[in-house]
Amino acid sequence: MSDATTAKKPAVAKETFETILEVKGLKRYFDVSAPWLNRVLEGAPEQILKAVDGIDFAIKPGETFSLVGESGCGKSTVAKLIVGLHGPSSGSIEFEGRDIANLSRKQMGPIRRRLQMIFQDPYASLNPRWKVRDIIAEPIRAFGLADSPDEVLERVGQLLTQVGLSPVDGEKYPHEFSGGQRQRLSIARALASEPDFLVCDEPTSALDVSVQAQILNLMRDLQKKLGLTYLFISHNLAVVCHVSDRVGVMYLGRLVEVAPSDILFTRPRHPYTRMLLDTIPDLEMSGRERMPVAGEVPSPINPPSGCAFHPRCPFANDRCKSERPEPRPLADGAVVACHGVEEGRVPDDPIMAKVPVPEGLNV
Amino acid sequence: MSKHLLEVRNLRIDFPTRKGILTAIDDVSFHIDEGEVLGVVGESGAGKSLTGAAIIGLLEPPGRISGGEIVMNGRRIDNLEYEEMRKIRGREIGAIFQDPLTSLNPLYTVGRQLTETIMTHTDMTPTKARERAIELLTEVGIPAPETRVDQYPHQFSGGMRQRVVIALALCVNPKLVVADEPTTALDVSIQAQIIALLKKLCREHGTAVMLVTHDMGVIAETADRVAVMYAGRIAEIGPVRQVVKQAKHPYTEGLMGSIPMIGHTDEKLRQIEGSMPRLTSIPTGCAFNQRCPKAFDRCFKERPDTIAVDGTEVACWLYDKEAAHV
Numbered sequence: 001m002s003d004a005t006t007a008k009k010p011a012v013a014k015e016t017f018e019t020i021l022e023v024k025g026l027k028r029y030f031d032v033s034a035p036w037l038n039r040v041l042e043g044a045p046e047q048i049l050k051a052v053d054g055i056d057f058a059i060k061p062g063e064t065f066s067l068v069g070e071s072g073c074g075k076s077t078v079a080k081l082i083v084g085l086h087g088p089s090s091g092s093i094e095f096e097g098r099d100i101a102n103l104s105r106k107q108m109g110p111i112r113r114r115l116q117m118i119f120q121d122p123y124a125s126l127n128p129r130w131k132v133r134d135i136i137a138e139p140i141r142a143f144g145l146a147d148s149p150d151e152v153l154e155r156v157g158q159l160l161t162q163v164g165l166s167p168v169d170g171e172k173y174p175h176e177f178s179g180g181q182r183q184r185l186s187i188a189r190a191l192a193s194e195p196d197f198l199v200c201d202e203p204t205s206a207l208d209v210s211v212q213a214q215i216l217n218l219m220r221d222l223q224k225k226l227g228l229t230y231l232f233i234s235h236n237l238a239v240v241c242h243v244s245d246r247v248g249v250m251y252l253g254r255l256v257e258v259a260p261s262d263i264l265f266t267r268p269r270h271p272y273t274r275m276l277l278d279t280i281p282d283l284e285m286s287g288r289e290r291m292p293v294a295g296e297v298p299s300p301i302n303p304p305s306g307c308a309f310h311p312r313c314p315f316a317n318d319r320c321k322s323e324r325p326e327p328r329p330l331a332d333g334a335v336v337a338c339h340g341v342e343e344g345r346v347p348d349d350p351i352m353a354k355v356p357v358p359e360g361l362n363v
Numbered sequence: 364m365s366k367h368l369l370e371v372r373n374l375r376i377d378f379p380t381r382k383g384i385l386t387a388i389d390d391v392s393f394h395i396d397e398g399e400v401l402g403v404v405g406e407s408g409a410g411k412s413l414t415g416a417a418i419i420g421l422l423e424p425p426g427r428i429s430g431g432e433i434v435m436n437g438r439r440i441d442n443l444e445y446e447e448m449r450k451i452r453g454r455e456i457g458a459i460f461q462d463p464l465t466s467l468n469p470l471y472t473v474g475r476q477l478t479e480t481i482m483t484h485t486d487m488t489p490t491k492a493r494e495r496a497i498e499l500l501t502e503v504g505i506p507a508p509e510t511r512v513d514q515y516p517h518q519f520s521g522g523m524r525q526r527v528v529i530a531l532a533l534c535v536n537p538k539l540v541v542a543d544e545p546t547t548a549l550d551v552s553i554q555a556q557i558i559a560l561l562k563k564l565c566r567e568h569g570t571a572v573m574l575v576t577h578d579m580g581v582i583a584e585t586a587d588r589v590a591v592m593y594a595g596r597i598a599e600i601g602p603v604r605q606v607v608k609q610a611k612h613p614y615t616e617g618l619m620g621s622i623p624m625i626g627h628t629d630e631k632l633r634q635i636e637g638s639m640p641r642l643t644s645i646p647t648g649c650a651f652n653q654r655c656p657k658a659f660d661r662c663f664k665e666r667p668d669t670i671a672v673d674g675t676e677v678a679c680w681l682y683d684k685e686a687a688h689v
Contacts, residue, residue: 070552179407181638208407209579209621210618210621210635210638212623213620213622213634217632235551236623237551238624241624241625280551281583283583296520296523297552
């Protein structure tokens with residue numbers, strides 16, 4: 001899929017085909033069945049939650065790839081799979097050409113140094129009993145990146161300065177910092193092991209907008225300075241638009257559209273992407289017409305047949321109900337999984353306000 | 364008497380602590396007219412929810428109103444006895460909170476909670492009240508209301524629960540609804556639905572709304588006027604279009620600039636340095652002076668009150684005519 005994406009777009013094709021991370025057919029199922037005894041005695045069915053159901057994407061060195069979607073679409077599970085906090089049910093995760101999905105703890109060690117993660121909640125992800133100095137020094141010590149205690153301290157000081165705090169802050173505890181400062185600490189800790197690749201799972205969702213702007217700017221500066229690659233996960237399309245080079249839109253465990261950021265936001269193809277874009281409150285107050293939003297995300301335990309979006313989609317027909325659409329590359333580099341787009345049933349008109357709401361759904 | 368539906372005059376809320384009295388809301392005045400949507404926006408800790416809580420009389424101790432007054436329909440409501448306030452709450456002022464799961468009782472069916480509220484405030488018979496409850500559920504767009512009315516909150520999805528909470532807030536046609544972050548816990552597509560519903564219902568019933576949120580986008584979509592709060596005070600209040608498009612206060616300006624927007628792919632977002640001061644360390648003069656790029660001497664000495672400038676009111680010395688010539 002990624003090769004198709006890059007090959008079709010001349011601007012991207014000029015760059016190397018080398019990818020830092022490539023995910024192929026990645027699946028993660030969770031068994032959410034009732035306990036064994038209930039199944040035997042009451043005949044409760046086995047239930048499998050398909051959190052991530054076969055996704056492919058590739059990330060090039062130095063770029064920011066974002067995954068966006070509503071809660072329950074599996075975006076955070078992807079993040080956890082990549083850093084190895086979950087094992088995949090099937091599929092592969094290749095980091096610089098090497099499959100890291102099924103490595104042993106020992107083999108994973110050196111790769112973990114290069115692959116770090118920033119979590120959403122800066123209140124829960126820092127140990128309240130540790131001094132900041134120790135929190136940030138932990139990766140340095142764990143990976144043996146410094147020779148002496150003095151060197152560790154010096155490095156901690158550098159890291160704190162790098163994220164806009166002062167080296168003397170190392171003597172404090174996390175509770176002495178505000179939310180934004182704590183997120184800076186999380187970033188400093190993630191950078192401590194000198195990684196190449198950062199997985200950022202909703203790094204600014206818990207923060208106020210003015211602080212969010214500070215963190216996003218900091219992340220961008222660090223990316224330029226250290227040549228980092230980001231996998232950025234968020235539900236906020238405006239933030240995603242601001243930070244990303246390429247964006248993948250997820251719906252119920254599958255990628256429905258992957259496209260370069262400028263294309264996705266100016267010419268969204270998949271009806272779900274369009275619906276998401278239309279839900280963003282309009283700060284320009286232009287009074288533009290918008291596609292009415294209908295229905296809710298169905299349960300991932302029992303997703304609709306065919307295309308999972310068909311019950312909410314104004315363009316759905318019988319084919320959408322029975323046949324699952326596969327991702328197909330388009331001429332401008334976007335990859336869309338939609339029968340309607342393939343058959344030309346979905347109009348290219350960016351405004352879909354006049355589209356009727358499917359029956360049985362209330363707005 | 365006053366012609367406004369709700370008038371808040373010089374409201375002050377204190378929290379007595381062992382280390383002294385903290386003033387969380389300091390000299391806040393605004394009004395809401397009938398059928399109007401007033402947005403209240405600000406960062407966490409700015410005091411926007413506290414103002415809402417004070418209006419519906421649900422300020423949690425040790426917080427207390429230590430000055431000013433709240434006048435609803437010409438009647439002062441900030442000093443009422445508990446029982447009297449209870450009659451006003453629900454009847455005249457409805458409330459919608461952020462988390463629909465905590466604002467519904469998990470042990471009662473949705474229908475029982477609705478009929479209870481209806482029967483407390485009107486003399487409807489139980490059968491009538493139940494009919495009204497089903498009517499309300501239909502109105503807020505819940506499919507199959509006849510069966511849903513006998514279900515428990517856990518059987519509803521997040522968006523549906525928030526619809527029930529809206530039905531609960533509007534069930535006896537209050538004049539004012541205080542909606543405290545009604546969509547923050549919801550997904551974007553559900554948020555759009557709830558906002559559209561709230562707008563539609565309030566327009567139909569002529570209900571005024573005080574919409575408390577941190578999301579400027581929601582305000583821009585919904586509100587008629589907006590109050591921007593910072594560190595327990597109103598920084599700027601005025602018609603929403605003016606505040607969003609031509610922000611006057613440097614804080615509002617910074618806040619607007621720091622919101623990432625689709626279609627504006629500037630290299631960097633505008634950022635306001637630092638963070639909002641804690642209640643224990645609000646600087647003298649203007650509370651924003653340490654982060655303000657345009658601060659001058661007077662900002663560090665005197666506290667600005669709101670000054671009327673081109674239809675909006677701004678608490679900033681930059682707009683004081685005498686100072687402009689200095």
